[in-house]
Amino acid sequence: MKTLRIExxxxxxGSTEVLRKINLEIDEGNFLVLLGPSGCGKSTLLNIxxxxxxxxxxxxxxxxxxxxxxxxxxRNIAMVFQSYALYPSMxxxxxxxxxxxxxxxxxxxxxxxxxxVSRFLQxxxxxxxxxxxxxxxxxxxxxxxxxxxxxPRIFLFDEPLSxxxxxxxxxxxxxxxxxxxxxxxxxxxxxxxxxxxMSLGTNIAIMNHGVIQQNDTxxxxxxxxxxxxxxxFIGSPxxxxxxxxxxxxxxxxxxxxxxxxxxxxxxxYNFNEKSNLNNKEVxxxxxxxxxxxxxxxxxxxxxxxxxxxxxYIGHEQIMTFDYENQEVLAKFPSTIKIELAKNTNLFFxxxxxxxxxAKTEERI
Amino acid sequence: xxxxxxxxxKQLEMKSKYTNMFLRWFLYFALILFALYFIFPLYVMVVTxxxxxxxxxxxxxxxxxxxxxxDSWAVAWGGRGYGAGDTFLRPYFWNSFKMVIPAVFFSxxxxxxxxxxxxxxxxxxxxxxxLFLLFxxxxxxxxxxxxxxxxxxxxxxxxxxxxxxxVHTVYGIPFTTLFFRNYYISVPTELVKAARIxxxxxxxxxxxxxxxxxxxxxVVTVIWQFTQIWNDFLFGSTFSFGKAAPIQVxxxxxxxxxxxxxxxxxxxxxxxxAGIPTLIVYVLAGKYFIRGLTSGAVKx
Numbered sequence: 001m002k003t004l005r006i007e008x009x010x011x012x013x014g015s016t017e018v019l020r021k022i023n024l025e026i027d028e029g030n031f032l033v034l035l036g037p038s039g040c041g042k043s044t045l046l047n048i049x050x051x052x053x054x055x056x057x058x059x060x061x062x063x064x065x066x067x068x069x070x071x072x073x074x075r076n077i078a079m080v081f082q083s084y085a086l087y088p089s090m091x092x093x094x095x096x097x098x099x100x101x102x103x104x105x106x107x108x109x110x111x112x113x114x115x116x117v118s119r120f121l122q123x124x125x126x127x128x129x130x131x132x133x134x135x136x137x138x139x140x141x142x143x144x145x146x147x148x149x150x151x152p153r154i155f156l157f158d159e160p161l162s163x164x165x166x167x168x169x170x171x172x173x174x175x176x177x178x179x180x181x182x183x184x185x186x187x188x189x190x191x192x193x194x195x196x197x198m199s200l201g202t203n204i205a206i207m208n209h210g211v212i213q214q215n216d217t218x219x220x221x222x223x224x225x226x227x228x229x230x231x232x233f234i235g236s237p238x239x240x241x242x243x244x245x246x247x248x249x250x251x252x253x254x255x256x257x258x259x260x261x262x263x264x265x266x267x268x269y270n271f272n273e274k275s276n277l278n279n280k281e282v283x284x285x286x287x288x289x290x291x292x293x294x295x296x297x298x299x300x301x302x303x304x305x306x307x308x309x310x311x312y313i314g315h316e317q318i319m320t321f322d323y324e325n326q327e328v329l330a331k332f333p334s335t336i337k338i339e340l341a342k343n344t345n346l347f348f349x350x351x352x353x354x355x356x357x358a359k360t361e362e363r364i
Numbered sequence: 365x366x367x368x369x370x371x372x373x374k375q376l377e378m379k380s381k382y383t384n385m386f387l388r389w390f391l392y393f394a395l396i397l398f399a400l401y402f403i404f405p406l407y408v409m410v411v412t413x414x415x416x417x418x419x420x421x422x423x424x425x426x427x428x429x430x431x432x433x434x435d436s437w438a439v440a441w442g443g444r445g446y447g448a449g450d451t452f453l454r455p456y457f458w459n460s461f462k463m464v465i466p467a468v469f470f471s472x473x474x475x476x477x478x479x480x481x482x483x484x485x486x487x488x489x490x491x492x493x494x495l496f497l498l499f500x501x502x503x504x505x506x507x508x509x510x511x512x513x514x515x516x517x518x519x520x521x522x523x524x525x526x527x528x529x530x531v532h533t534v535y536g537i538p539f540t541t542l543f544f545r546n547y548y549i550s551v552p553t554e555l556v557k558a559a560r561i562x563x564x565x566x567x568x569x570x571x572x573x574x575x576x577x578x579x580x581x582x583v584v585t586v587i588w589q590f591t592q593i594w595n596d597f598l599f600g601s602t603f604s605f606g607k608a609a610p611i612q613v614x615x616x617x618x619x620x621x622x623x624x625x626x627x628x629x630x631x632x633x634x635x636x637x638a639g640i641p642t643l644i645v646y647v648l649a650g651k652y653f654i655r656g657l658t659s660g661a662v663k664x
Contacts, residue, residue, distance in 0.1 A: 052557050073563035085554035089576030102563035146558075158554075 001064050003028045003186040004049065004154060009058030011044060011210075018044050019210045022058070026154075026203070029184045033201035035191060037233070041210040042190045043158055049188060050156050051075050062153060073102070078147035079156040082163055084139045086131035086146070092118075093127040096146045103150075113149045121145045137168050144179070157189040161196065173199060194234055198222070206230050225354055228361040231285050237318060237329045240291075241283040243358065248278040255284050255355075259324040264301055268350060272364055282364065285354035288318065291330035292347040293338070300347040307340050321346070413437060413632035420628055436629035440618075440637055451621060453637055455607070456614035460594060460641075462525050463610055467532035468589045474533070475540020475585060476578065480570050482541070483548040484556045494545065500538030508535075509602050516603060523604050531603060532593045539592075540585050547581040548574065583652035591642050611638050 004026040011019040018041045026032050034042040047053040049060060051072035059068045067075050078099075086095050093114065100110045118124040121141050131139055140160060147155060160176070161169045177200055180187055191197055197204050198218045205215040206229075214226040225231035231239040244257035246266075254263040264284070271277070292300065305328065309320040312334060319338055321328045330346065338344055357364050412420060413436055414429040443452030481487075482494050512531060513522065521527035551574065559569045600610040609617070615638045619631050646653075 047557075050557070050561060052560065072557075072561045077561065079558065079561050081552075081554040081558060083552045083554050085552060085558040087555065087559070087573050089573070098559075098564070099562035102568070146562075 001028075002026060002061070003030075003063060004032075004188065005061040005064075006045075006049070007059045007061070009045075009048065009060065010056050011041070011048060011053065012056050017210055019048075022210075022212060024205060024212065024215065026186055026188070029186055031180055031187045031189065031200055031202045033189045033191060033197040033204045034207060035194060035197040035204055035233075036207035038192060040207040042192075042207050045207070046079075046156055046158055046188060046190045049154070050077055050079050073099075076153040077156055078150045078152040078154075079158065080140075080143050080147050080160045082159040084131070084143040084163070086139060086142060088131055091128050091130050092123060092134070092142050092145075095131065095142060096149050099146065099150050113151075117145050117148045121148070136164050137172060140164065140172055141175075144176075148183075153186065155185055155187045155189075157187065159191055160189075161191075161193075169196075176200060194236070198234075206233060208233075223352070224363065225285070226363050228283060228285075228356050231354060231356070235287055235289075237288050237331070239285045239287050239354070240328045241285050241356070242323060242326050242328065244282065244284055246277050246280045246282055246355075253277060255282070257284065257324055257326065262303060264303075264348070264350070266350060266353065266355070268299060269353065269355060271355075280364075281358035283356040283358055283361075285356060286328075286348055287352065288329045288331040290349040290352040291328070292349065293332055293336050293344075295347050297347075297349055297351065299350050301350050303346055303348060304343050305346055306342060307338050307344060310338070310340060409632045409636055413629050413636060415629055417625070417627060417629060436627070437633040437637070439627075439630050440634040451614065451618045453611060453614055453618070453634055456609055456611045457637070459525060459607075459609065459614075460611040463528045463532070464590060464593050464641075467529045467536065467593050468586055470529070470533045471536030471540050471589055472582065472585045474537055475542075476544045476575070476582070477570065478537065478541040479544025479546075479548050480574055482545050483551075484553060484569075484574075485566070494541075497538045497541050500535065501542060505535065505598055509598075513603065523606070523608050525604075525608055527603055528599060528608075528610065531599050532589075532596070535599075536589050536592065539588065543581055543585050543588070544578070547578065551577070580652055583649045587645055587649055587653055590645050594642050 002025045004024070006022055006024040009019055009022040009024075010017070022045060024032075034045060036042050044053060048055055051067065051070060055068055059066050061067065062075060062077070086092075087098065090098065096118065097110050097114055100113065105113075114127075115124070118127060121144060123138065123141050123145055126134060126138060126142070131142070134142065143160070157176075161172050164172060173196055180200075189197075189200060198221075201218055203215065204218055204221050206213045206221065208229050214221060214230045216224075216226075221230060221234055225234065225239070228241060231241065242257050244255055244260070247254050247256055247263065252265065253267055253269070254265045256263055295302070303323075305321040305323055307319050307321050308327075311318040311320075315334060316331055317334045317336075319330050319332060321330060321344070332338070355364050356362060408425050411427075411429055412425070414431075414433055415423070415427075416433060416435070419427070419430060439452070441452060441454055441457075443454075478497070482490055516522040516527045516530070519527075519530075521530065555573055556569055559573050564572065595612060596610070597612045597616065600613040601616070604610065604613065615634050618634055
């Protein structure tokens with residue numbers, strides 16, 4: 001039994017297709033992050049799970065019940081919003097118990113829940129305050145509390161940390177993580193921030209143009225992006241995608257960048273399908289953090305490039321190199337001194353590379 | 365060199381000080397002049413209403429009255445006590461209240477509801493509904509007098525307070541809707557979503573979540589509607605006469621139907637009486653008026 005199962009879900013706003021044939025499953029207790037650029041449909045998907053938007057095609061199942069046409073309040077979900085959406089005219093207590101009162105829960109039970117949750121979230125001293133008298137972090141905590149008292153099957157978070165300043169955001173991120181570890185409730189969490197996604201999710205579904213590009217663990221998303229969109233979206237700076245061709249001769253496979261004559265041996269690469277590789281046009285993907293200044297691995301490939309640009313950002317520096325008129329970014333500790341416009345020996349960690357078909361942009 | 369610079373800075377400093385002082389005095393002078401200009405008619409009205417006819421004939425407009433003589437106020441409010449042809453304001457004053465209070469209440473309430481639907485329960489073609497409602501703000505009221513008279517006739521409520529309540533409610537809705545719609549559009553829709561997940565329905569969300577935060581715009585709407593309806597002459601004079609007339613119509617009849625002498629003191633007293641309720645509403649709620657017009661609904 002899956003806690004949440006979405007089948008072949010499509011959604012249009014007029015003639016605009018917002019979601020296209022979405023399939024998604026979450027196991028009990030998992031933390032799924034919907035990640036993507038703005039306008040990719042992730043918030044719409046969340047609203048559909050909540051029942052706040054109607055569906056054009058497909059179904060949503062919660063605990064194997066088809067809830068596609070069920071009202072939000074009967075779906076056993078709770079939602080935390082970006083703007084907190086606390087009711088301005090009610091104090092914290094009234095905000096937190098509003099849902100239970102609507103559901104006609106007994107007074108004793110309401111009090112019990114309120115006390116438990118408000119102590120758990122340390123908002124018990126704020127119960128009589130109005131939302132306007134709370135700080136951003138406190139409001140966020142009350143909003144989470146309002147969701148918690150309902151004891152939902154699934155928590156839905158819609159960019160809950162976007163309105164907080166950078167420092168508070170990191171703190172609240174940790175609190176949400178702790179909360180999930182303690183409660184082990186299933187969570188669906190929407191964000192456009194990849195750090196949030198990576199650090200919180202047990203699963204990440206990356207979306208673009210209403211389609212799920214990859215739904216996988218954070219490790220696989222980072223190490224084995226399934227297409228160039230994911231490769232480019234995750235990581236900062238994003239993965240270098242060097243255009244070139246594959247060359248296959250007597251069981252040896254190598255990559256040659258456009259305009260270059262250096263053959264990079266890639267025998268160790270784990271191809272999805274090992275056929276028709278010769279002369280294939282591909283993107284050779286390597287992350288800036290997998291290019292080294294010193295040889296660290298026996299399989300590292302040595303290459304000589306010239307640096308064009310240096311960006312110092314404190315604990316590290318990002319160098320831009322020229323590789324036959326293609327930009328290659330590399331990340332080094334800031335203690336290393338590299339001179340611009342001079343030949344520099346670099347080492348590519350070939351165990352960490354990704355290869356993509358240049359036409360389909362899919363991983364090969 | 366250094367000294368020279370210092371000296372010229374001193375000079376510039378003095379110069380800017382004098383310029384500022386001059387401008388400030390000029391500002392005060394202009395403001396006082398405008399204030400006098402605006403207060404002058406009110407002064408004449410109050411002073412004239414306190415004079416006897418004898419004093420009015422002998423003095424000028426600006427002459428101070430010889431004493432506090434409220435006789436003309438009593439006449440304006442309660443009449444002279446003789447039978448036919450004696451028009452006075454008291455019954456019409458209450459007529460106006462019987463008309464204004466329900467009309468303001470219904471138009472405000474319906475406007476709030478419509479604004480709520482147009483912003484938080486969007487439906488296909490809602491922008492057209494809003495556009496047509498806006499038309500209502502721009503239609504000159506003279507244009508609808510005939511169809512409205514016919515409607516009132518069919519409904520059997522012409523020449524009645526209820527008829528006027530209906531007219532003012534209907535023609536208030538475009539304005540009140542505009543006010544509430546523009547206010548609610550700044551209320552985050554997430555509030556409504558949260559309430560729906562919490563299990564609140566259409567009316568509960570309106571009464572429990574939105575209405576409690578609508579005080580500023582309610583005040584604005586009430587002031588606007590109260591002033592409009594209280595001061596209305598066109599609808600009042602067209603759709604009512606005799607005993608069902610509101611105060612503005614009665615005031616007109618009183619001033620124009622004086623048979624012998626023009627009693628300026630009674631006329632002035634009547635005009636002031638007819639204007640007092642709107643003044644009171646402004647004084648009581650005025651500070652919310654500006655606040656409501658300028659403030660957004662909810663932050664964060």
